[in-house]
Amino acid sequence: MGQYQGPLVYAPAGPSATKARIDHVVCGLIAFRGAGRDAIVVLMQALPEELERAPGRGPTPTRARAAWTAETRASLRLAVPLALTQVGQIAITATDTVMMGWIGPEALAAGALAINVYLPLFLFALGIVTAVAPFAAQALGANRRREVRRVVRQGFWVAAAVGVPIAVVIWQARPILLALGQASDTAAMAESYVRPMVWGLVPALWFIVLRSFAAALDRPRPVMIFMFGGVAVNAVLDYGLMFGHFGFPAIGLAGAGAATSVAHMFMFFGLLAYVVRRRGFRRYAILVRLWRHDWSRFAQILRLGTPIGVTIIAEVGMFAAAAFLMGLMGTRELAAHAIALQCASIAFMVPLGISQAAVIRTGRAVGAGDRAGVGRAGWVAVALGAGFTTLTALLFLLAPWPLVGLFLELDVPGNRAVAEFAVTLLAIAALFQLVDGAQAICAGALRGLRDTRVPMVIAAIGYWGVGFIASVVLAFPLGLGGVGVWVGMALGLAVVAVLMLRRFHLRERLALGVPVFAPAQ
Helix, strand or coil: CCEECCCCCEECCHHHHHHHHHHHHHHHHHHHHHHHHHHHHHHHHHHHHHHHHCCCCCCCHHHHHHHHHHHHHHHHHHHHHHHHHHHHHHHHHHHHHHHHHHHCHHHHHHHHHHHHHHHHHHHHHHHHHCCHHHHHHHHHHCCCHHHHHHHHHHHHHHHHHHHHHHHHHHHCHHHHHHHCCCCHHHHHHHHHHHHHHHCCHHHHHHHHHHHHHHHHCCCCHHHHHHHHHHHHHHHHHHHHHHHCCCCCCCCCHHHHHHHHHHHHHHHHHHHHHHHHHCHHHHCCCCCCCCCCCCHHHHHHHHHHHHHHHHHHHHHHHHHHHHHHHHHHHCHHHHHHHHHHHHHHHHHHHHHHHHHHHHHHHHHHHHHCCCHHHHHHHHHHHHHHHHHHHHHHHHHHHHCHHHHHHCCCCCCCHHHHHHHHHHHHHHHHHHHHHHHHHHHHHHHHHHHHCCCCHHHHHHHHHHHHHHHHHHHHHHHCCCCCHHHHHHHHHHHHHHHHHHHHHHHHHCCCCCCCCCCCCCCCC
């Protein structure tokens, strides 16, 4: 067996184990190299043209540099709080999961099933509601304050119209799980968790509407603060309601669901109270004539948002299918996959925050009629994402054992095989990070231009037509196993990244980003 040599190095058992892992990774890198090279070529072709479009090019290069510097600062001010907000969202589910494990393996299994029913439907609704962001950003760019109010008001309407039917479906979690062949006891426990959680679904979507509004105003910090307040509320109520502390009854999984609902309500109503009282938000009067319908704006949000929701489901589905493929190989592969994917998912929160910032920055530039500003916003976001994902890739390559050690006791002999395979997958995840961040950020930049239908098709083809099929072929006929699954996913993401980069580069030729609102005089 190998020996643990401190926090940064773990030596595998013998040269044969090392060679086997290296062979797997090399095969994966050869398959991955071509698509990654194409993404770099597209980026290198695009940047010189964007610099040519920059204002002040030629006689006043200082002005051009100042514009790019200002864009970088503005994007960072938006992206950092938005990324931390995403971390907070993950923390709520993670807190529930940890405390379910304290109850026992049966509760943990039931909770996992419940989340698999709830999360895809919630993410689909979330994708639709995020269409508020580009509309609000373009209205602000055009200095059309009244249109901002109309967009936010109809965002609340869309959230309710989409959220209520989805809540009704989720309410039937037990029959759904029984129809899928799950044990009746487990299905009943899963339903006891998800039914209380349903009551917070629409407030959670309304919170997304307010998050989009605040981000469009370049004021994301209150959103981050209330998100972490929700994390604290959820943790305290989880502990109280699940185990009978602080004078609460011990109601197990139902307590976790109730805590999550209360946390979402706290976040929404707390942020709403803030924005209707603070001067920077109050002037938009987002609750004025809230009852008044605006079917044209309602339909616009729905048309723009539905492809976003489908795109999210396509990506989530690919990762779920990958987990299924790993499960066919054995417990070692599935456990290592879960560890590597959790590391990659946490690191992905920063590119996701940059992507959300790109929606706002490109949207505001479109609304202001600033074509050069659109390019700066998009390419600055791509550059920021590339810089961060390069750092995380280096972390995964140079220090994988401390990361794996967060999930497993490395000194326990029974954990050794899982840990070694997780390290192998983290080497693939290092490259995986680069293309995953690029495709997410480019998708955000295109959403700021209100371009969602073609990106939806690109995502579906890349994730399933390339990613999933490549995972199956590499894993089974070609014998790469779990490494093949991860290389296949990376190939799919790389194809999406290349096509998204190319589409943003050609945005003017494709007539993308036509303003919705005429600039105010």
